[in-house]
Amino acid sequence: MASDHQNPATKQQQNAKLVIFEQENFQGRSHELNGVCTSLKETGMEKVGSILVHSGPWVGYDQQNCKGEQFIFEKGEYPRWDSWTNSRRTDRIFSMRPIKIDSQEHKIVLYENPNFSGKKIEIIDDDVPSFHAHGYQEKVSSVKVQSGTWVGYQYPGYRGYQYLFEKGDFKDSSDFGAQHPQIQSVRRIRDMQWHQRGAFHPTN
Numbered sequence: 001m002a003s004d005h006q007n008p009a010t011k012q013q014q015n016a017k018l019v020i021f022e023q024e025n026f027q028g029r030s031h032e033l034n035g036v037c038t039s040l041k042e043t044g045m046e047k048v049g050s051i052l053v054h055s056g057p058w059v060g061y062d063q064q065n066c067k068g069e070q071f072i073f074e075k076g077e078y079p080r081w082d083s084w085t086n087s088r089r090t091d092r093i094f095s096m097r098p099i100k101i102d103s104q105e106h107k108i109v110l111y112e113n114p115n116f117s118g119k120k121i122e123i124i125d126d127d128v129p130s131f132h133a134h135g136y137q138e139k140v141s142s143v144k145v146q147s148g149t150w151v152g153y154q155y156p157g158y159r160g161y162q163y164l165f166e167k168g169d170f171k172d173s174s175d176f177g178a179q180h181p182q183i184q185s186v187r188r189i190r191d192m193q194w195h196q197r198g199a200f201h202p203t204n
Contacts, residue, residue, distance in 0.1 A: 074189065108122075
């Protein structure tokens with residue numbers, strides 16, 4: 001007889017729930033997502049004005065089929081587009097999917113050159129708002145995620161383009177969707193029940 005004890009990651013993905021609204025501040029038409037959506041247009045929504053994440057985390061993309069610029073959504077409220085990004089390149093989201101949470105432990109190694117070579121910075125169970133403060137000023141061209149789920153940012157202070165790092169190897173910056181091998185801060189995605197808000201706080 002099959003055991004019905006699922007591992008937490010499987011259970012968490014089944015419980016993923018997010019509501020998109022066509023207008024800002026959770027107004028207008030809405031649509032609930034519980035899994036991968038490769039084209040939000042197919043839901044009948046013209047645009048995404050605000051997002052309410054009941055359980056996550058999620059990643060949104062500015063192109064269909066989960067491609068393009070990435071936006072990380074943890075449990076919480078995102079009343080308008082500048083509450084989920086400050087890259088200013090786009091205010092569009094065309095596809096979304098739940099993020100895999102690998103484990104409660106977190107370890108990531110970021111390398112200066114492709115194929116895991118050159119100078120490196122290793123981070124274990126910590127969020128790092130500035131690589132410069134840790135003496136690492138090099139570019140980031142490849143990444144090994146040994147455990148946990150992470151998001152890297154183009155600039156210090158968790159700003160600029162966002163790059164999702166799920167468990168695995170990223171041999172080149174194009175593997176994680178970066179046009180330039182520049183990452184200057186990283187943090188763990190720990191969402192679940194304990195973190196009331198996503199970590200992106202716009203500075204007004």
